[in-house]
Amino acid sequence: LGTYYSLVLPYPLIFLAxxxxxxxxxxxxxxxxxxxxxxxxx
Known part of the structure; x- marks a missing residue:
């Protein structure tokens, strides 16, 4: 589960920025x- 979050987390942060x-x-x-x-x- 931690690997999944570490792979997916950059996308919403870039989207927000x-x-x-x-x-x-x-x-x-x-x-x-x-x-x-x-x-x-x-």
Whole structure:
């Protein structure tokens, strides 16, 4: 079981890191989340 976890664990960590970078980049660029909805308050 430990071998399985050690083989599988890097994948969700990489997935999490990529999504965090994507969300931070989206926020920094200032793109809308939806139609007319921006991540910052006016």
């Amino acid at each position: 990529v999504w965090l970078l994507l969300l931070v980049g989206w926020y920094l660029v200032g793109l809308p989340i939806g139609p007319g909805i921006y991540p910052r308050l006016p």
